[in-house]
Every structure is written in structure tokens, then in C-alpha cells.
């Protein structure tokens with residue numbers, strides 16, 4: 001396997017082989033433990049009718065139900081929110097997902113008025129019409145705002161649906177669907193997510209349908225794979241440590257490097273500048289931590305003291 005491939009697999013916490021029953025249990029337990037450790041009793045998530053929110057939603061509902069049973073505290077709840085932009089083309093799938101999840105609560109909030117409000121304001125400010133692509137990212141950020149608003153109202157933590165196949169390509173809107181409090185799908189490939197839904201007896205439609213960000217007015221329901229220019233199966237092969245062509249691997253790795261800023265906290269001063277005490281503390285810590293590298297720059301990078309190293313881009 002390529003060295004960079006192994007590094008990405010490790011960094012994104014992908015397990016090439018999973019036991020779906022065990023994976024479901026561990027991820028539900030993670031949500032329960034996280035709620036209990038923070039003192040929160042509620043989780044919230046936007047349900048689109050796609051695979052990722054269906055899976056994350058089901059895991060969250062199971063976590064809430066188990067916590068209610070184990071603690072006899074009825075305050076543990078999972079709250080969903082439908083966030084259509086106007087009328088959603090695949091509303092039936094969203095309803096199917098809700099029927100499968102059986103969430104404790106469903107809100108609906110139309111993001112169209114607030115998204116559209118930006119259109120004339122943007123043009124007024126710039127004298128140029130907003131592009132369909134940029135408007136798509138506004139939709140994702142409006143959904144984030146709605147989830148955080150309802151989350152604050154309900155004292156709920158916001159669930160994110162990021163997983164390894166999205167993380168490796170940075171295929172999410174920064175501070176849009178990329179913003180959340182807790183991500184129960186971390187490390188899963190797209191096909192592993194489908195396997196978990198199958199194991200949970202979800203309707204097949206919800207894990208066989210074509211994944212779409214569905215953010216563009218001009219290309220409704222455009223397949224992620226069309227925009228990405230790469231199939232999820234190929235991304236999954238790469239992430240599960242299977243052989244892919246050098247050309248494919250290089251294009252994935254290039255994208256991974258280019259989108260690094262989306263997987264990290266914002267670059268903050270003095271990022272890239274390190275003081276003598278910082279270097280000493282990194283060296284001391286690194287003698288205890290199980291680093292995969294003997295390279296000093298990699299170690300500093302792992303502690304966010306430098307932005308990149310030639311080894312990992």
C-alpha cells in the first residue's frame with residue numbers, strides 16, 4: 001500500500017473490515033457516553049432523505065431510547081429537523097427516513113426565504129449575481145444556522161454526518177454541514193455506512209439511492225460522484241486499503257492535501273511560529289506519545305505548531 005494511503009487511513013480512523021453489529025453498538029455507545037460526559041440530554045440533526053443523515057439519525061434515536069431506559073430520565077431525546085429549500089424534490093425519501101428513524105420530535109424549517117434574501121443583497125454589494133455554486137454553500141450554512149438555533153432552543157448537541165469518504169475529499173461546506181458538535185459516522189466509508197443501514201433493516205431505497213448534496217438550483221439532485229469526478233466505490237477502495245491505480249491515488253491525495261484546512265481548526269497565530277518552550281513541550285510529549293513518524297516536523301504538525309510537513313502534505 002502507498003505510504004500516503006496508510007497515513008490517510010490512520011488519520012481518518014478507517015477500519016478496513018468491520019463487523020456491522022459491533023460498529024452499530026460502539027457508535028450508539030459513543031453518543032450515549034458523550035451525552036453523559038457533557039451533561040446534555042438531547043441531540044439534533046437535519047434529515048435530508050439521504051444515506052448519511054438516515055444512519056446518523058437512527059444511531060442517535062437508539063442512543064436516546066437506551067439512555068431513557070437505563071436512566072429512567074425522559075429528558076433524553078433525539079430531535080430531527082427537515083430543512084427543505086422550498087419544496088424538496090425527494091420529500092418522499094425524507095419522509096421514509098423519518099418513518100424508519102421514528103425520532104422523538106420533528107421540526108420543519110424552510111431555508112428558502114433566508115437563503116434567497118442573500119441574492120439581491122449580494123448583487124447590490126458586488127454588482128454581480130451570486131453563482132449557483134456559492135448559493136449552494138449558503139444553503140448548507142443556512143441549514144447549519146437552523147440546526148444551531150433549534151439546538152440552542154432545545155439545549156441539544158448538533159450531530160454532524162461527516163464520514164471518511166467525505167472527509168478525504170473535503171466534500172462538505174466548511175462551517176456548513178461540516179460544522180457540528182458530535183460526529184457518530186467518523187471513519188466510515190460510504191459502503192460501510194450502507195451496510196450499517198442494511199443491518200439496521202432500513203428501507204433499501206435509503207442506502208441504495210444516489211448520494212447528492214442537492215445544493216444547486218440549476219442541477220437539482222446532481223450526483224456527488226458527478227461533481228467529485230470520482231466514484232464512492234473507488235474512494236472506499238482507497239480508504240479500505242485496497243489497490244487503486246496510481247493516477248487515482250494521486251488525484252485523491254491531491255484533493256486530500258488541498259482540503260486539509262477543512263478538517264482542521266482555523267489556522268491561528270502563532271501557527272507556523274514556535275517558541276523554544278513550545279518545542280521543548282512537543283519533544284517531551286512526543287517521547288510519551290506513539291507517533292508514527294520520527295520526523296520532528298511531523299511531530300510539530302501533530303501538535304498544530306506547523307501547518308504542513310513534506311511527509312504528509
Ligand SMILES: Nc1ncnc2c1ncn2[C@@H]1O[C@H](COP(=O)(O)OP(=O)(O)OC[C@H]2O[C@@H]([n+]3cccc(C(=O)O)c3)[C@H](O)[C@@H]2O)[C@@H](O)[C@H]1O
Nearest residue numbers: 137140166170171172173174177212213214215224227261
Ligand atoms: N488553504 C486554506 N486555508 C484556510 N481556509 C481556506 C483555504 N482555502 C480555502 N479556504 C476557505 O475555504 C472556503 C472554501 O470551502 P467551502 O466554503 O466549503 O467551499 P467549497 O469547498 O468550494 O465547496 C463545498 C463543496 O462541498 C460540496 N458539498 C457541500 C455540502 C454538502 C455536500 C454533500 O456531500 O452533501 C457537499 C459542495 O458541492 C462543494 O463541492 C474558501 O472560501 C475559504 O474561505
Ligand SMILES: Nc1ncnc2c1ncn2[C@@H]1O[C@H](COP(=O)(O)OP(=O)(O)OP(=O)(O)O)[C@@H](O)[C@H]1O
Nearest residue numbers: 046047048050051052053082083161177211212213
Ligand atoms: N434538505 C435537507 N433537510 C435537512 N437536512 C439536510 C438537507 N440537506 C442536507 N441536510 C443535512 O446536511 C447533511 C449533509 O448532506 P449530505 O448530502 O452529505 O448527507 P445525506 O443527504 O444525509 O446523505 P447522501 O450523502 O447520501 O446524500 C445531511 O446529512 C443533513 O444532516
Ligand SMILES: [Mg+2]
Nearest residue numbers: 048050212213
Ligand atoms: Mg444528500
